[in-house]
Amino acid sequence: MGGKGIHIEGLKKRYGEGDTAVYALKGVDMQVAPGEVVGLIGPSGSGKSTLLKCLGAVIDPTAGRMILGDEVIFDDGWKVRDLRALRRDKIGFVFQAPYLIPFLDVTDNVALLPMLAGIPNGEARAKALELLTALDIQHRARAMPSKLSGGEQQRVAIARGLVNRPPVILADEPTAPLDSERAMAVIRILNHMARQFETAIIVVTHDEKIIPTFKRIYHIRDGVTHEEVGEGRGFE
Amino acid sequence: MISLAGRDILHAWGKFVFTGIGLGLLIGVTLSMAGIYRGMVDDAQVMLDNTGADLWVVQQDTQGPYAESSSLYDDLYRSLLDMPGVEYAANVTYLIMQVGHDGHDVSSMVVGITAGEPGTPGQPRHLVAGRHITRSHYEAVADISSGFQLGERIRIRRNLYTVVGLSRRTVSYNGDPMVFIPLKDAQEAQFLKDNDALIQQRRRNAENPAFNRPGIPDLLAAVNASQSTNAYVNAILVKLKPGTFPEDVAEAIRRWKRLQVYTRTQMESILMDKVIDKSARQIALFLVILSIVSAAIVAFIIYTLTLGKIREIAVLKLIGTKNRTIAAMIMQQSLALGIIGFVVGKITATFWVPIFPKYVLLMPLDSVAGFFAVLLICALASVIAIRMALKVDPAEAIGG
Numbered sequence: 205m206g207g208k209g210i211h212i213e214g215l216k217k218r219y220g221e222g223d224t225a226v227y228a229l230k231g232v233d234m235q236v237a238p239g240e241v242v243g244l245i246g247p248s249g250s251g252k253s254t255l256l257k258c259l260g261a262v263i264d265p266t267a268g269r270m271i272l273g274d275e276v277i278f279d280d281g282w283k284v285r286d287l288r289a290l291r292r293d294k295i296g297f298v299f300q301a302p303y304l305i306p307f308l309d310v311t312d313n314v315a316l317l318p319m320l321a322g323i324p325n326g327e328a329r330a331k332a333l334e335l336l337t338a339l340d341i342q343h344r345a346r347a348m349p350s351k352l353s354g355g356e357q358q359r360v361a362i363a364r365g366l367v368n369r370p371p372v373i374l375a376d377e378p379t380a381p382l383d384s385e386r387a388m389a390v391i392r393i394l395n396h397m398a399r400q401f402e403t404a405i406i407v408v409t410h411d412e413k414i415i416p417t418f419k420r421i422y423h424i425r426d427g428v429t430h431e432e433v434g435e436g437r438g439f440e
Numbered sequence: 441m442i443s444l445a446g447r448d449i450l451h452a453w454g455k456f457v458f459t460g461i462g463l464g465l466l467i468g469v470t471l472s473m474a475g476i477y478r479g480m481v482d483d484a485q486v487m488l489d490n491t492g493a494d495l496w497v498v499q500q501d502t503q504g505p506y507a508e509s510s511s512l513y514d515d516l517y518r519s520l521l522d523m524p525g526v527e528y529a530a531n532v533t534y535l536i537m538q539v540g541h542d543g544h545d546v547s548s549m550v551v552g553i554t555a556g557e558p559g560t561p562g563q564p565r566h567l568v569a570g571r572h573i574t575r576s577h578y579e580a581v582a583d584i585s586s587g588f589q590l591g592e593r594i595r596i597r598r599n600l601y602t603v604v605g606l607s608r609r610t611v612s613y614n615g616d617p618m619v620f621i622p623l624k625d626a627q628e629a630q631f632l633k634d635n636d637a638l639i640q641q642r643r644r645n646a647e648n649p650a651f652n653r654p655g656i657p658d659l660l661a662a663v664n665a666s667q668s669t670n671a672y673v674n675a676i677l678v679k680l681k682p683g684t685f686p687e688d689v690a691e692a693i694r695r696w697k698r699l700q701v702y703t704r705t706q707m708e709s710i711l712m713d714k715v716i717d718k719s720a721r722q723i724a725l726f727l728v729i730l731s732i733v734s735a736a737i738v739a740f741i742i743y744t745l746t747l748g749k750i751r752e753i754a755v756l757k758l759i760g761t762k763n764r765t766i767a768a769m770i771m772q773q774s775l776a777l778g779i780i781g782f783v784v785g786k787i788t789a790t791f792w793v794p795i796f797p798k799y800v801l802l803m804p805l806d807s808v809a810g811f812f813a814v815l816l817i818c819a820l821a822s823v824i825a826i827r828m829a830l831k832v833d834p835a836e837a838i839g840g
Contacts, residue, residue, distance in 0.1 A: 303755045308442075317760070
């Protein structure tokens with residue numbers, strides 16, 4: 205791994221105590237290298253969302269170890285004090301629906317994260333524009349989210365996820381609301397961005413269309429992951 | 441850092457402006473209520489100012505002439521003129537009456553005044569048109585808010601009076617316009633009986649053996665005559681010589697004349713604490729209720745607006761927005777709503793105050809206090825929405 209990307213060992217998550225305790229994650233092992241895009245698939249109730257929430261530092265794992273970039277962030281307990289700052293600076297999120305802030309224009313939707321990190325507005329907007337240009341959506345920079353198509357909105361969401369140059373991006377069903385053509389475009393962009401920005405990307409999906417595009421896939425079933433080599437078609 | 445609240449308001453400005461206008465009308469009513477209270481207090485103070493008196497001499501053991509009835513003989517003022525420190529003393533009567541005018545009645549305070557120099561106690565101080573009363577009968581000076589015109593004939597009881605002068609801000613403590621008439625006319629008007637009542641009274645006197653004694657033929661005529669005249673006034677207004685302490689003179693009158701005397705401070709206290717107290721408390725209760733209603737409306741609006749942004753708030757929290765940034769966004773929106781509402785309320789109150797039938801006094805300091813009260817109410821009203829927003833789980837942004 206070379207100390208980059210994300211590395212997970214024996215991650216467990218238990219809900220409840222005593223007789224009512226249920227293990228949603230029973231020991232997940234996973235590693236994603238910088239520049240790599242992996243798929244995470246599994247049936248409903250298999251623990252996908254729980255794993256994503258643990259990786260996203262929005263719920264507390266019960267046990268295990270997580271290394272993000274060069275930093276051990278969890279080792280049977282959080283090793284970072286400010287999880288909010290961790291999410292802001294080290295983890296990018298792309299959701300099923302873009303969930304753009306409706307009252308901010310495209311540029312400010314992307315620039316908001318660096319602004320929250322204390323970067324001056326002008327500099328934050330310059331970073332946002334740079335990414336919007338990379339994603340070929342700079343021509344909609346001043347548009348409000350409601351004026352964008354679904355595909356454009358998802359590209360803005362990807363730009364927002366990438367803007368702080370996080371070592372990992374968690375993408376939760378990013379192609380679900382899109383047709384095949386746009387879904388493939390989004391996956392192409394994610395692959396391109398992963399390579400360009402040396403970011404590890406985990407894509408949770410049910411989408412049969414995009415599963416063949418992954419080189420590596422993690423199947424999760426009953427709280428345990430199984431690694432599988434994917435077809436990895438199309439984006440070299 | 442950009443202002444999230446400002447952007448949200450600009451994005452949904454129509455919603456904010458229209459909600460602010462609605463809230464503003466409520467704030468306008470609240471400001472007007474405060475103005476009505478101030479107007480009542482001002483009316484009471486102006487009424488006392490207009491008398492030009494330093495002391496009010498009234499019947500013993502009464503709080504007259506404004507809080508309760510008071511009767512004094514109309515020749516008592518002469519003995520007061522001899523008291524040390526007294527510069528001027530004048531009889532006065534106050535009658536709440538319906539004054540007939542142009543086919544309808546105007547609720548007025550009819551003030552009976554003695555003829556004297558303008559500026560002496562009881563006289564209307566400043567006229568805006570016409571002249572002071574110069575004749576002993578059937579002339580009147582009226583406050584301009586009565587609607588009477590110069591030269592117009594008005595009816596008080598059975599008699600007609602000519603309006604010879606108009607004054608401004610000469611009103612009773614409850615805002616009724618004052619109509620000044622000669623004292624003798626006012627005394628007559630106070631107990632003026634109709635013809636049937638006079639015949640009945642004379643018949644009763646004639647049949648009363650105490651009044652109609654054989655051998656004393658003039659007694660009945662004397663009794664009838666005494667019952668047809670009124671030698672009472674409600675109060676004597678006293679103006680003191682410069683440098684005289686009101687309480688010293690008041691104490692001397694109480695001691696030697698055995699009358700009740702009130703200084704300006706005491707009379708003001710009677711008006712505030714006894715006469716207009718209930719109305720003032722009623723208005724205060726209205727203000728409290730309106731403040732609670734305003735707070736409830738702001739809280740409901742902000743809560744609803746926040747409820748519509750739950751997903752965005754979850755996303756903001758997930759991407760690392762601090763709780764205080766989210767709380768500030770909601771509070772700033774609430775305050776902005778309050779500011780829009782206050783501006784609208786202040787403007788509407790200023791425009792609709794002149795059409796109120798009673799005097800409404802909008803004090804700049806009340807507006808400043810109202811502004812800060814609105815901000816405080818809005819800040820408090822946003823607490824519920826902030827609590828809800830802070831409870832939003834960032835995990836809600838992640839499906840499943």
